[in-house]
Amino acid sequence: MYLHLGKDEIVPEHSVIGIFDLDQVSYGKRGREYLSRAEEEGVVLDVGEDIPKSFVVCDHPYHRQIVYLSQLSTATLQKRAESGALEE
Template sequence: MYLHLGQSVVVPFRDIIGIFDMDNTTSSHLTRRFLAQAEREGRVVDVSGDLPKSFALCRAREGPAVVYLSQLSAATLRGRVESGTFE
């Protein structure tokens, strides 16, 4: 199964490490530092098209994990994973 993150980007369920709410998680300096480092390393893919509401941390085929910024809420993405819905 696959999860649609936005703007025609889908990732396999098995590659998802975690789905996080931007408002709740970016209040931590550790998360902000992690996201800044991922951005510097070119591991952030913005599929939000606007202000992101969530981000998904996903395994990459090779190398470190990739961060996908999504306009969909974390609750919506989690619901899709739990229900097996991929659209």
């Protein structure tokens, strides 16, 4: 199954490590450090056309992890994942 993150970005659900609320994680020091490091490494992709509300961390074949910024809320992404909106 696949998860639609926004725009034209779709990832296999088995590669999803976690779905996180951007506001909540940004308050903590570790969350800010993680996102800053990921940005420095060039593994952050913005897949929304609006202000991001969440980010999804995924396994990636060319990097240890990749971080997708999404304009969708964590609740919406979770519902999509649970419903299997896009099947193989």
